[in-house]
Amino acid sequence: MNLEALSIGEIARRSGVSAHTLRFYEAEGILQPAGRAGNGHRRYRDEDLAWLAFVLRLKHTGMPLAEIRRYAVLRAQGEASTGERLAMLERHRERLAAQIDELQASARALDDKIGLYRGLLAATGERA
Known part of the structure; x- marks a missing residue:
């Protein structure tokens, strides 16, 4: 499929975000206004999809909007x-x-607690 002509629905499906979110990002200036087909529907390019993937990575890693x-x-x-x-x-x-x-420290604390409980169960012969 030619990524130069992806509809908003296709971009939403490929990126995992809703069409509403895409419109919101456009309204907020995060996505550049999409090109329009003759019928007025949004049409996205390769660059738009790549930029959206980076935006979603920033969002996923906690960068504020x-x-x-x-x-x-x-x-x-x-x-x-x-x-x-x-x-x-x-x-x-x-x-x-x-x-x-912080997450690694939390994982270590959980591992310690899991080890403690496994030891307690092993001492009594119980299974988890």
């Missing part, structure tokens, strides 16, 4: 904003690394 919106504005400015975009991504990466550290 306001920051994603700011990043999108900077992206639209082109090379002049490269330094600021880099700084934003570096700050986000630092926050993500801190979250990963």
Whole structure:
């Protein structure tokens, strides 16, 4: 299929987000306004799908919508904003690394508790 002519429904299906969310991202300036077919329906390009995948990655990793919106504005400015975009991504990466550290500490605490319970069950001959 030619990705140069994907409808909003096709983009929604491929990306896993609703058409409503795509319209919202467009209204918020996160997605550039889609091109339109002769019948007025939105038509998306390869670049739109790739950008949406990156936006969803930022969202999935906890970047606030306001920051994603700011990043999108900077992206639209082109090379002049490269330094600021880099700084934003570096700050986000630092926050993500801190979250990963916290999650790993939580996983270790859970492992300790699981080990304790398994030991208690083994001592009594019970099974989980």
